[in-house]
Amino acid sequence: MNSKNLSSGLEDYIEAIYIAELNKTQLKGAGLARNLNISRASVSEALSKLVERKLIEYKSYGIITLTPLGKEEAIKVYSKHNILKDFFEIVLLVSPDEAEENGCKIEHIVSQTILDRMMRLTSYCKKHPECIKFNIND
Amino acid sequence: MNSKNLSSGLEDYIEAIYIAELNKTQLKGAGLARNLNISRASVSEALSKLVERKLIEYKSYGIITLTPLGKEEAIKVYSKHNILKDFFEIVLLVSPDEAEENGCKIEHIVSQTILDRMMRLTSYCKKHPECIKFNIND
DNA sequence: ACAAAGTGTTAGGCATGCCTTACAATATAA
DNA sequence: TTATATTGTAAGGCATGCCTAACACTTTGT
Numbered sequence: 463m464n465s466k467n468l469s470s471g472l473e474d475y476i477e478a479i480y481i482a483e484l485n486k487t488q489l490k491g492a493g494l495a496r497n498l499n500i501s502r503a504s505v506s507e508a509l510s511k512l513v514e515r516k517l518i519e520y521k522s523y524g525i526i527t528l529t530p531l532g533k534e535e536a537i538k539v540y541s542k543h544n545i546l547k548d549f550f551e552i553v554l555l556v557s558p559d560e561a562e563e564n565g566c567k568i569e570h571i572v573s574q575t576i577l578d579r580m581m582r583l584t585s586y587c588k589k590h591p592e593c594i595k596f597n598i599n600d
Numbered sequence: 601m602n603s604k605n606l607s608s609g610l611e612d613y614i615e616a617i618y619i620a621e622l623n624k625t626q627l628k629g630a631g632l633a634r635n636l637n638i639s640r641a642s643v644s645e646a647l648s649k650l651v652e653r654k655l656i657e658y659k660s661y662g663i664i665t666l667t668p669l670g671k672e673e674a675i676k677v678y679s680k681h682n683i684l685k686d687f688f689e690i691v692l693l694v695s696p697d698e699a700e701e702n703g704c705k706i707e708h709i710v711s712q713t714i715l716d717r718m719m720r721l722t723s724y725c726k727k728h729p730e731c732i733k734f735n736i737n738d
Numbered sequence: 739a740c741a742a743a744g745t746g747t748t749a750g751g752c753a754t755g756c757c758t759t760a761c762a763a764t765a766t767a768a
Numbered sequence: 769t770t771a772t773a774t775t776g777t778a779a780g781g782c783a784t785g786c787c788t789a790a791c792a793c794t795t796t797g798t
Contacts, residue, residue, distance in 0.1 A: 471755060492775050504756055506777055522776055523764055554717035567709040575701055579692035593731060609785060630745050642786055644747055660746055661794055 465568065468517075470570035473539045474498065475508050476517060479526055480536035491499045542569040542577055549580040553587050602648055606655075608708035611677045612636065613646050614655060617664055618674030625662045680707040687718040691725050695733065 468476070478497050482489040489497075495505040509526065512518040515592050518571035550561035574596055587593050606614070608611050620627040627635075633643040647664065650656040655670030658706055681703050688699035725731050 469754065490775070494644070495775095500755095501757060502776065503758080505780085508754080523774095536788095550714060553683055554714060556711075556713055558715065560711055560713055560794095564711055564714055568706055571705040573694075573698055573704070575698055576688060576692060576702055578696065583692070590689070628745070633745095638785095639787060640746065641748085644745095645785080661744095718788065726780080731741095 466516075468535060471516075472508065472512060472515075473570055474566075475505075475512060475591050476528070476536045477539045477543065479518060480529055480533065480540055480598060482526075490523070490525070491520075494526065494584070500519055539569060543571065545577050545581050545584070546572070549584050553580075553594065606653075606673060610650060610653075610655075611673070611708055612668055612704075613643075613650060614674045615681065616630070616668070616679045617656060617666055618671065618678055620664075621666060629658075629664070634662065643722065667716065677707060680710065683715050683719050683722070684710070687722045691718075691723050 475494070475498070478479075478494060479489060482493070482497070487493070490506050491509055492502055492510075495502045498505070507521050509518065509596045512532070513520055516529055517535060519527045519529060546565035546568055549557040552566055554566070560582060607683070613632065613655070616632060617627060620631070620635070625631070627644045630640055631632055632647075633640045636643070647656065647658050651658055654667055655673060657665045657667060683705035684706055685696075685699045688694040688702055689696060692699075694702070
């Protein structure tokens, strides 16, 4: 389980780091702790693991950076997240907050096939909005 | 977290016990261990917790039975499971195995609103099968 | 009734992942 | 430059949930 699969916990860290990079934020451990609402101690442990797995670069008091490998992983997770969120919002008409919350959890466990189908259905519903009447009548 | 919320692990046990009851199977700990592919020792621990929380009745070497409370919980989980599985199969056209596998995991974390919407969309698609063309063309 | 098969439990471990406390190191602002 | 704020980490805990090994108990078949 060391080389390939990331636990859902580590995926969350990687994703948060990636989002910080997207926002061009200089992220340190303490900031990550604040973002994730987790203790600095826990973040410290997690960062060590991520460094060990060569997914991030990080030295004490420095800025956290994704390695190319880490970025690859981050993009995977983040895109799962977005596929789910869009699907919940656009197809199932769920509120943004709830879509976000569910996406965050489900992203770690859902299969690729299901994501692919969701993506297709989302884009279909965007083009054919009349298809979303399921929710109103029978 | 004691009185109300079940961990996803315990939900799995409860669900497996419920399914055994549906099949009119006399279930003991060892059988449950086989069903879930888990050691007898782990099952033994879990059953103690479930007895403690008054979700099952169980004595060593006896048959495991759900209490009314346990049955209530089981039905909740099981119906989530089925809503997800049906949705994946009927709306997203995923294979039964994959639908099952994903349902098993997601049932523990998905919100009620999303389940409700999935249910509606599933029944809509059953009545209007032409709606599932999203998967073929644009 | 007694051996074999099946079942249950305890003890000791491992992994994940979170916490608080206490302290150490660095950065920053006066 | 020195005090304050920020950041990092080590130690010791807790909870979940899984494992194996070893042992104990019950059931079953002959």
